[in-house]
Amino acid sequence: MQMLIPPPLSLYVHLPWCVRKCPYCDFNSHEGKGALPFEDYVDALIRDLDQDLPLVWGRSVHSVFFGGGTPSLFPAAQIDRFLQAASSRLRFAPNLEITLETNPGAAEHGRFEDYRSAGVNRISFGIQSFDDECLRRLGRIHDSAQAERAVKLAQDAGYDNLNLDLMYALPGQTLAMAEHDLQRAFALQPAHMSHYQLTMEPNTVFFARPPQGLPDEDSAWDIQERCQQLLADAGYAQYEVSAYAQQGRQCAHNLNYWRFGDYLGIGAGAHGKLTLGAEQDILRRWKTRHPTKYLAEAGKPQGIGGDERISPGRRPFEFMLNALRLNGGFALEDFETWTALPRDSIQSPLALARERGWLVETAGQVVPTELGRRFTNDVVALFLER
Numbered sequence: 001m002q003m004l005i006p007p008p009l010s011l012y013v014h015l016p017w018c019v020r021k022c023p024y025c026d027f028n029s030h031e032g033k034g035a036l037p038f039e040d041y042v043d044a045l046i047r048d049l050d051q052d053l054p055l056v057w058g059r060s061v062h063s064v065f066f067g068g069g070t071p072s073l074f075p076a077a078q079i080d081r082f083l084q085a086a087s088s089r090l091r092f093a094p095n096l097e098i099t100l101e102t103n104p105g106a107a108e109h110g111r112f113e114d115y116r117s118a119g120v121n122r123i124s125f126g127i128q129s130f131d132d133e134c135l136r137r138l139g140r141i142h143d144s145a146q147a148e149r150a151v152k153l154a155q156d157a158g159y160d161n162l163n164l165d166l167m168y169a170l171p172g173q174t175l176a177m178a179e180h181d182l183q184r185a186f187a188l189q190p191a192h193m194s195h196y197q198l199t200m201e202p203n204t205v206f207f208a209r210p211p212q213g214l215p216d217e218d219s220a221w222d223i224q225e226r227c228q229q230l231l232a233d234a235g236y237a238q239y240e241v242s243a244y245a246q247q248g249r250q251c252a253h254n255l256n257y258w259r260f261g262d263y264l265g266i267g268a269g270a271h272g273k274l275t276l277g278a279e280q281d282i283l284r285r286w287k288t289r290h291p292t293k294y295l296a297e298a299g300k301p302q303g304i305g306g307d308e309r310i311s312p313g314r315r316p317f318e319f320m321l322n323a324l325r326l327n328g329g330f331a332l333e334d335f336e337t338w339t340a341l342p343r344d345s346i347q348s349p350l351a352l353a354r355e356r357g358w359l360v361e362t363a364g365q366v367v368p369t370e371l372g373r374r375f376t377n378d379v380v381a382l383f384l385e386r
């Protein structure tokens with residue numbers, strides 16, 4: 001039997017509280033009321049991690065991502081405590097990337113130095129826009145001056161690996177305003193930019209009551225095309241639907257998701273995906289979603305919200321759902337290694353996608369064409385089990 005090596009492993013840690021819930025956001029984030037139980041929550045994270053450890057014995061962790069919610073609400077001492085506990089239980093690869101998501105309205109002076117001492121080496125800022133009126137309409141707790149100040153504080157603390165999240169197609173936003181947002185971002189010289197189209201997600205305030213002045217589809221498309229060009233001109237190469245980076249500064253953690261790598265998901269509502277044993281069974285596991293319930297249940301069997309095996313028949317679809325988001329596509333060899341399926345199993349959908357001009361294949365590398373990137377959902381659907 002062929003020796004099977006599992007894909008690289010990442011660690012995702014969910015920190016679920018925010019100062020205020022934004023009206024467009026459907027993440028598992030909760031308005032924090034009163035004093036937040038940071039210490040108890042970190043204890044719960046460690047119990048949660050201990051429970052999952054047998055699933056990843058002996059494997060190295062290649063990246064850690066503190067996502068939210070607003071992780072920057074947590075004192076650096078608690079982030080430090082978690083990282084120390086995690087690194088004593090898991091093997092941390094040398095120079096691993098450790099990212100912490102930060103809301104510029106919840107970024108205190110002095111904290112970045114302490115996050116750095118704790119081991120965090122990448123900060124991802126939720127900027128959204130540099131236009132104060134847009135920020136107000138989005139219900140953000142910060143203005144543009146605060147956003148710039150927060151980024152500079154991080155840079156002063158020695159961070160050069162920064163991501164800025166911007167959203168476009170905002171209520172009342174013109175093409176010129178979206179361009180201006182990018183110019184303000186470029187002036188801060190981040191290594192990485194995420195540029196998301198604002199979407200109306202079910203179970204959000206905006207979904208129930210859409211804001212006025214949303215750009216129509218054509219205008220949103222114009223903004224996207226123009227901004228892609230501006231990003232490229234400024235030295236940010238697009239490598240995924242919404243991700244752009246300077247040379248060599250792609251996000252290792254997100255790349256691992258998109259390559260169908262493995263990840264442990266720790267924290268309220270966190271999702272994990274793990275390849276198990278010689279058979280390379282693939283397990284998806286998620287945790288209790290509500291923070292209060294999570295605090296009580298983490299580390300106990302009931303703290304596991306659910307477990308699901310990905311059947312071999314479904315693996316090609318799930319692999320493509322991720323890999324075809326990448327501009328560079330994927331190597332057929334990686335498909336075989338990480339799904340434990342032979343490349344022949346996707347021969348006919350691949351041939352059909354090539355015929356339709358959606359994918360090209362050169363020397364074992366499958367790459368989406370521009371047309372394919374426009375119709376990703378249709379391309380991915382070809383790989384559904386029939």
Ligand SMILES: C[S@@+](CC[C@H](N)C(=O)[O-])C[C@H]1O[C@@H](n2cnc3c(N)ncnc32)[C@H](O)[C@@H]1O
Nearest residue numbers: 024025068069101102103126165196197198199
């Ligand atoms: C979990 S948030 C992390 C940052 C932090 N919580 C904040 O908002 O400052 C991740 C990013 O997803 C993006 N996002 C959230 N909801 C979105 C939506 N409905 N449409 C497009 N992007 C969205 C935002 O750019 C946000 O910064």
Ligand code: SF4
Nearest residue numbers: 018021022025029069
């Ligand atoms: S701060 Fe971030 S995670 Fe929190 S509600 Fe707003 S967008 Fe969502």
